Amino acid sequence: MILHDYHRSSAAFRVRIALNLKNVAYTALAWDLDQHAQRTASYLEFNPQGLIPALEDGAPPLFQSGAIIEYLDEKYNAASLLPDDALGRARVRGIFQQLICDIHPLTTRRVAKYLDEQFAATAHEVIQWRRAWVLEGLQVLEKLLAVSPHTGRFCHGDTPTLADVGLVPQVVSAQTLQIDLKAMPTISRIHANCMQVAAFRHAHPDNCSSSPHLAPQAESTQQPWEPQLLHSHGLSQVTRLIHIRPLQHRHVIRQQL
Numbered sequence: 001m002i003l004h005d006y007h008r009s010s011a012a013f014r015v016r017i018a019l020n021l022k023n024v025a026y027t028a029l030a031w032d033l034d035q036h037a038q039r040t041a042s043y044l045e046f047n048p049q050g051l052i053p054a055l056e057d058g059a060p061p062l063f064q065s066g067a068i069i070e071y072l073d074e075k076y077n078a079a080s081l082l083p084d085d086a087l088g089r090a091r092v093r094g095i096f097q098q099l100i101c102d103i104h105p106l107t108t109r110r111v112a113k114y115l116d117e118q119f120a121a122t123a124h125e126v127i128q129w130r131r132a133w134v135l136e137g138l139q140v141l142e143k144l145l146a147v148s149p150h151t152g153r154f155c156h157g158d159t160p161t162l163a164d165v166g167l168v169p170q171v172v173s174a175q176t177l178q179i180d181l182k183a184m185p186t187i188s189r190i191h192a193n194c195m196q197v198a199a200f201r202h203a204h205p206d207n208c209s210s211s212p213h214l215a216p217q218a219e220s221t222q223q224p225w226e227p228q229l230l231h232s233h234g235l236s237q238v239t240r241l242i243h244i245r246p247l248q249h250r251h252v253i254r255q256q257l
């Protein structure tokens with residue numbers, strides 16, 4: 001199984017968590033979003049949407065983190081990421097979709113690029129934009145989680161579900177945007193509980209940062225886009241590879257997006 005990955009991609013972070021929760025061995029191929037690797041012909045040929053992540057587990061390749069995670073949940077049905085009851089499943093999917101459909105897309109690199117290119121937004125204004133949408137979305141979610149009797153140690157009950165898989169990357173993204181989460185005690189508590197679980201911890205960008213540090217060295221010795229074996233780590237055997245391509249870019253976005 002091959003995960004087309006980038007350590008700072010929130011959407012890929014979700015899939016890494018799910019793979020770890022399911023204890024599935026995989027190979028990670030890192031596409032350097034900071035170098036716009038997802039917009040190069042070799043990636044677009046594979047995924048015309050030009051977005052990370054993608055998962056290869058036979059043909060066809062799978063796109064969209066939500067679809068990939070539900071595929072994994074169906075294929076490896078031990079430790080289900082969805083509750084048994086229909087109402088519970090709808091609640092969990094609702095939280096997940098709020099995070100991945102209503103918050104995350106507004107903060108992506110392509111939106112930042114458009115703000116920059118079409119409206120000459122400064123880097124500071126782009127950060128303000130991102131902060132506004134993440135803050136608003138998480139504040140709403142905090143209210144939903146705080147009042148619900150279904151909220152437990154995790155977003156739904158006392159075992160991790162799809163909702164937590166969506167929540168943790170968004171909280172990490174909020175942290176990189178320096179959003180103060182003190183006013184969101186329920187989210188902070190659930191996030192802390194998730195980080196007690198190795199599957200979440202091992203998927204964190206700090207534990208998967210294959211590309212930025214090694215890219216310059218690799219560039220001098222590798223052909224463009226030649227995959228380089230970096231190291232293996234993770235809960236299960238995760239092999240991390242990197243595609244390197246020296247590219248000029250206008251500005252590097254260092255937030256978790």
Ligand SMILES: N[C@@H](CCC(=O)N[C@@H](CS)C(=O)NCC(=O)O)C(=O)O
Pocket residue numbers: 008009010011012033038050051052053063064065066100108109110111257
């Ligand atoms: N809905 C997609 C979103 C994927 C997505 O936006 N990925 C980001 C990284 S987190 C990306 O590839 N961004 C590149 C860009 O915006 O050009 C999913 O959940 O898989």
